[in-house]
Amino acid sequence: MADPVIIAVPKGRILEEALPLLARAGIEPEPAFADEGSRALRFATNRPDISLIRVRAFDVATFVAHGAAQLGIVGSDVLEEFDYSELYAPVDLGIGHCRISVAEPAELAASDDPREWSHVRVATKYPGLTRRHFEARGVQAECVKLNGAMELAPTLGLASRIVDLVSSGRTLKENGLVEVEVIAEVSARLIVNRAAFKMRSAQIAPLVEAFREAVR
Ligand SMILES: Nc1ncnc2c1ncn2[C@@H]1O[C@H](COP(=O)(O)OP(=O)(O)OP(=O)(O)O)[C@@H](O)[C@H]1O
Numbered sequence: 001m002a003d004p005v006i007i008a009v010p011k012g013r014i015l016e017e018a019l020p021l022l023a024r025a026g027i028e029p030e031p032a033f034a035d036e037g038s039r040a041l042r043f044a045t046n047r048p049d050i051s052l053i054r055v056r057a058f059d060v061a062t063f064v065a066h067g068a069a070q071l072g073i074v075g076s077d078v079l080e081e082f083d084y085s086e087l088y089a090p091v092d093l094g095i096g097h098c099r100i101s102v103a104e105p106a107e108l109a110a111s112d113d114p115r116e117w118s119h120v121r122v123a124t125k126y127p128g129l130t131r132r133h134f135e136a137r138g139v140q141a142e143c144v145k146l147n148g149a150m151e152l153a154p155t156l157g158l159a160s161r162i163v164d165l166v167s168s169g170r171t172l173k174e175n176g177l178v179e180v181e182v183i184a185e186v187s188a189r190l191i192v193n194r195a196a197f198k199m200r201s202a203q204i205a206p207l208v209e210a211f212r213e214a215v216r
């Protein structure tokens, strides 16, 4: 039998929404997959030709770009940050909806006009995307890379602005910040390694189609 197709799925909030989607695509993981307490990282499914790995959101893109996994589920925020040419993102899965935005302290926003910035210092998990966004309108962005809790940066003097994901807006509000600009709407995508798609299309193309049907 051919090697199993490996699908990389992120831990955290997308995992929960991805489970019903996988089921609709005919993929039922072994029970430990949904249990974030489990220390296993690779999981079998009802399909002997498909296994799943559970990794961090940013690492989904890395595993698939390098061909270590053939398919993955990942937020479009991560795809925009890395801009990997090896990845093909054929299906918007309609889960993990949020937006990526610029935010700053409410007091600063009261007298601030983002259109007048020529230089900004930004704390973010997304330095690539942030720099490209500001460069496109002639603003130089100096980024401080953080892996979480960006909302602390303005009050502690690390950077006066942040670029982060916003959904309900509760995290910003509870930290005295307001959204001043939406950079992009975000949702999770099915990603495929381009070379694997070509070389193993008999295995991979029907899977892509199954995900397409699952979101319809
Ligand atoms: N508030 C949100 N609402 C909806 N989707 C979100 C939200 N926050 C994050 N996401 C989506 O979920 C993905 C993973 O986010 P999550 O916050 O679970 O990761 P994390 O726990 O910060 O990642 P890591 O594994 O690096 O610790 C993001 O890349 C994004 O696409």
Ligand SMILES: O=P(O)(O)OC[C@H]1O[C@H](OP(=O)(O)OP(=O)(O)O)[C@H](O)[C@@H]1O
Residues within 6 Å of the ligand: 013, 148, 149, 164, 165, 166, 167, 168, 169, 170, 171, 172
């Ligand atoms: O607008 P809201 O609904 O408040 O959602 C936004 C928050 O959600 C995400 O964090 P998450 O809860 O995943 O925590 P983490 O990034 O610190 O792991 C994101 O990084 C924001 O902090």
